[in-house]
Amino acid sequence: MSSSSSPALRCLGRALALAFAFALVTATAAAAQSGPLNQIQAMLDRGEPEKALAELETIKKPNAEALLLRSTAYIMVGDPAKGYADLQRAVEIDPGLRQAWLNIAGLEIAEGNYDKAYDALLRAEKIDPAADDNQLNLGAVQVMQGKLDEAAKHFERYLERNRDSAEAHYLVASNYALAGHESEVVEYLGRAISLDEHMRMRARSDERFVALSGVEYRRLLTTDSYQLPPGGHTRAAAFTLAYDHNNPELVYVVLDALKQDRLRYDPSIEATDFWALIWTDDFRIKIYNQNDGTGVVSLSAPPERFTPEAWQVRSQKLMTTIFETVDRHDRQKLGLTN
Numbered sequence: 135m136s137s138s139s140s141p142a143l144r145c146l147g148r149a150l151a152l153a154f155a156f157a158l159v160t161a162t163a164a165a166a167q168s169g170p171l172n173q174i175q176a177m178l179d180r181g182e183p184e185k186a187l188a189e190l191e192t193i194k195k196p197n198a199e200a201l202l203l204r205s206t207a208y209i210m211v212g213d214p215a216k217g218y219a220d221l222q223r224a225v226e227i228d229p230g231l232r233q234a235w236l237n238i239a240g241l242e243i244a245e246g247n248y249d250k251a252y253d254a255l256l257r258a259e260k261i262d263p264a265a266d267d268n269q270l271n272l273g274a275v276q277v278m279q280g281k282l283d284e285a286a287k288h289f290e291r292y293l294e295r296n297r298d299s300a301e302a303h304y305l306v307a308s309n310y311a312l313a314g315h316e317s318e319v320v321e322y323l324g325r326a327i328s329l330d331e332h333m334r335m336r337a338r339s340d341e342r343f344v345a346l347s348g349v350e351y352r353r354l355l356t357t358d359s360y361q362l363p364p365g366g367h368t369r370a371a372a373f374t375l376a377y378d379h380n381n382p383e384l385v386y387v388v389l390d391a392l393k394q395d396r397l398r399y400d401p402s403i404e405a406t407d408f409w410a411l412i413w414t415d416d417f418r419i420k421i422y423n424q425n426d427g428t429g430v431v432s433l434s435a436p437p438e439r440f441t442p443e444a445w446q447v448r449s450q451k452l453m454t455t456i457f458e459t460v461d462r463h464d465r466q467k468l469g470l471t472n
Contacts, residue, residue, distance in 0.1 A: 198228035300330035
């Protein structure tokens with residue numbers, strides 16, 4: 135969604151499942167097949183709804199697709215009432231315009247009209263029963279209504295088709311988070327993290343999860359639940375330099391070592407009070423403290439990433455660089471130059 139979208143559109147984005155939170159701006163492109171409508175869609179994509187409205191004024195008898203575009207423009211400029219009216223006209227002309235029903239559902243949700251939103255989503259499902267977002271969207275509305283049993287059925291149907299998708303499980307968790315149902319958030323976010331541990335860090339910065347503060351949810355965000363596959367590679371070493379979340383010198387040392395060895399790493403470093411994680415193209419690096427207060431740097435990789443011989447060489451080289459970097463760091467702190 136464009137950062138220049140209106141407060142009304144951003145509100146819709148918060149209220150809807152992510153599966154169609156972006157649809158109001160982007161998904162209408164499929165409806166605009168050619169000519170002037172393509173140009174108008176491009177204006178909306180660039181966050182220029184006023185220009186789009188001016189261009190739409192030149193269309194004397196707008197068809198359903200043009201009305202869909204105009205409704206999006208009205209919503210983006212903060213006039214959802216006019217946008218809703220255009221959507222109603224669009225589905226009168228073409229009841230098979232699925233995107234219009236999705237957008238109607240979005241506006242009904244923003245007004246708290248969940249039954250009407252659910253009905254609109256059923257119309258969208260009837261138009262395209264195979265669409266992957268049907269069950270997610272229907273479940274999202276029922277969560278907002280407090281119909282958790284019915285919502286769970288929709289979500290499980292959605293996940294039947296997306297069992298190995300961390301994103302799918304994360305989307306379900308985010309819908310429960312919007313309604314404050316922490317036990318369900320823990321269940322589905324936990325599944326997402328088991329498929330992709332980056333989802334844990336993503337949840338920390340996601341505004342949909344900000345209000346959650348339960349013990350189990352906080353534990354989920356501070357627990358490293360990663361399981362190295364059987365046959366995976368590991369190497370660890372202890373250092374006098376400890377891990378400190380408030381003064382992460384050991385993290386900086388490891389990053390310096392990675393730069394020296396010219397190893398690319400993900401700039402999104404996950405750090406908690408108890409441990410930090412750094413991901414490179416080849417290594418998962420965990421930094422934490424032992425009970426005696428000494429810091430530990432642990433390298434790991436799945437079995438298919440390296441042969442045993444290659445792991446021995448590559449991990450030893452990086453660990454040697456880390457030792458040398460820690461030693462240089464300690465000497466600098468003592469004011470030694472050699």
